Structures are given as structure tokens and as C-alpha cells.
Amino acid sequence: MWSTNPLTERLGLKWPILQAPMGSASTPALAAAVSNAGGLGGLGMWGRSADQAARRIAGFRQQSGSSLNVNYPIWPDPHYAPEASTAMRQHLQVQYEAHGLGRVPEPTGEVSDVGPEHVALLLETRPEVVSFHFGLPDPEVIRALKSAGIFILSSATTVAEARLLEERGVDAIIAQGTEAGGHRATFTAVEIGTQPGLFSLLPQVVDAVRVPVIAAGGVADGRTSAAAFMLGASAVQVGTAFLRCDEADVRDAHRAALAEANDACTVVTDVISGRPCRYIRNNLIDDLVASGLKPLPVPAQQSLTSRLSDTGDREWTALTAGQSAALARAMTAAELIERLGDETTRRLRAFA
């Protein structure tokens, strides 16, 4: 049976389906609904303090007794000279004024790492899974989490990255194809144009490592999910399709854009956050690309553009989405898990 394997047994899942931890879009209600339906719910901790992380984990635990994945993006201190932001701030001032936002502030944001408070929180609350994006934290953090019995995941965008993650002790690898919505997980400065799509990446990663491989990028219905299992995946991680679920914290402008998405509406760019990420293309992206200005490093650039996203103007909002956005359907998270499970079963049965 496709839905049972060592990974699902280790994590206590009915379905080998992970809801991608997606920053603030992944609410405790979304993660709990997914885990209660037999998938693995994920909470993104992008830029959160340990106190905020604790509240989110507690929110999940109030709603679900099932497994949880807590996720941390890892990035270095965004070093830049203060004057490096001047041209970008001047450029964005036009749109700030057009949207009644006043002066563009100084950029904010620091290093994102799993500091001692976060490690203490994780050791106390013991989520079943801790996952990372953009590589891994220090080896002692991994050792501490693993010795507490926590299962470790991280994403690879190439075979070389998958091998590095395996060497550094991850328990399973997420192979992230270029179709994926959200930030490219790459942590070895691989040029974006050379990164493979999931159809090519997945079987090559499966051949290269011994740990289970989880497929991410473009999986949104039973067809795409079944294809991932046929290519050797032990599970799928689904992001964009969950953005249309009731429980996701997604702005109205973003939901409207997702409902009208097509196969060719997304683009990978670093102009919104400072790191390559896939979004539905709009004026915000076109304007920043045309400016020719170098974005500030993540999260400084994001601190400048995120205020525009708060205005509700679809053309100036970060519309994060993957290439399968048009396959995403509006429903509850529990319905999506059941649909993905049933549709994948039917698809794979057709080939039995």
C-alpha cells in the first residue's frame, strides 16, 4: 500500500502527506486540521521569537494530539552598509505615498538561527518533527534535537545538497523542485537557472541517499501526488494547495490571485524578500525588477516590501505561489488531505 512506509510509521501518519510549513500562512488551526486528518501539520517560525513560537505550538496542541512539524528558515546576519538601503527606500517611497503609508522606514530584521531559547523550547515541547529551510543550524543543535528523539528534515534543491544534508544527519530529505511556491531552499548558492524541476530531481535524489525522500514542488492533486510516489517519494510536502484552505492565514488579495492562477503566472525572483522565491507576477515584481536595484539581503528587503502587502492592493502584494496554483481548490484542510489520499489511491490503483 503506497500510504504506509517506515516514514509514516515513525511519524504516526495515516497519509504520507505533509502540509508545508509556510510562515504566517500556516496557522495552528491549519496544522491541527491536517494532523487530525492523518497528514503532518507544519508550523512555520519565520522570524518568530521563542515566546511567539511557544504560543503557536501551544495553539496546535490545544487542537490536536497528533504529530507536529515545527519549521525554521536559517539565514545569516543581513550585513549591509546603512546607506545601501537608501536607493531602495527612495524607489519604494513612490508606492508608499500612493498607498498612504508615509515614509519608508529603515529596514529591520536579524539573523535567523535556532538560538538557545528556541532549542530549550523544542526540547520542552518535543514536536515530533523539526524542519529547516536554507540548510541546517549548528551541528550541536541537530545533535540536541536528535538525542531528544525529534525527527529532522531539511530541503535540498540539487543532489549535491541532498548528499550534504544526509552527511549532516537529517532523518529525511525534502527534494524541492523548481515548481515549488515560496523560497527556493537552496543553501549552496546554486544558480537558480540550473536547479531541476521535481520530475528530474526526485528520482536522482532517491538514488543518491539512503534516507527517505519527500517530494515538494507542484504537488496539488491525486495525479501529481501519485507521480511523486511512482518516482520514489516516501511522502509529499504540499504548500500552495493549502493556501486556498479556509484555515490558512492568506490575505483576500492573495486568495483572489490564487483563484485566477494559471500555469505561467508565477516567477522566481529575489526582489521582494532578498532571496529567490516563487510568486504570482504583479506590478510589485515588475517595478522592482525594472528598477535594476539590488535587493537588500533577507529579511531586510522583506521588511520594506511587506508593508505594501498589508494594503490589500493585489498588484503590490507578495503573492507567494507555485506553478501548480491553478490545480489548488478552495476547501477545508481536512477535505484536502482526504481528497489527496483518495485521489492518489485511485490513480495508483489504475496502474496496479
Ligand SMILES: Cc1cc2nc3c(=O)[nH]c(=O)nc-3n(C[C@H](O)[C@H](O)[C@H](O)COP(=O)(O)O)c2cc1C
Ligand atoms: C506561501 C509559502 C510559504 C512558504 N514558507 C516556507 C517556510 O517558511 N519554510 C519552508 O520550509 N518552506 C516554505 N515554503 C516552501 C514549501 O516548504 C514547499 O517547498 C513548497 O510549498 C512546495 O511546492 P508547492 O507550493 O508547489 O506545493 C513555502 C511555500 C509557500 C507556498
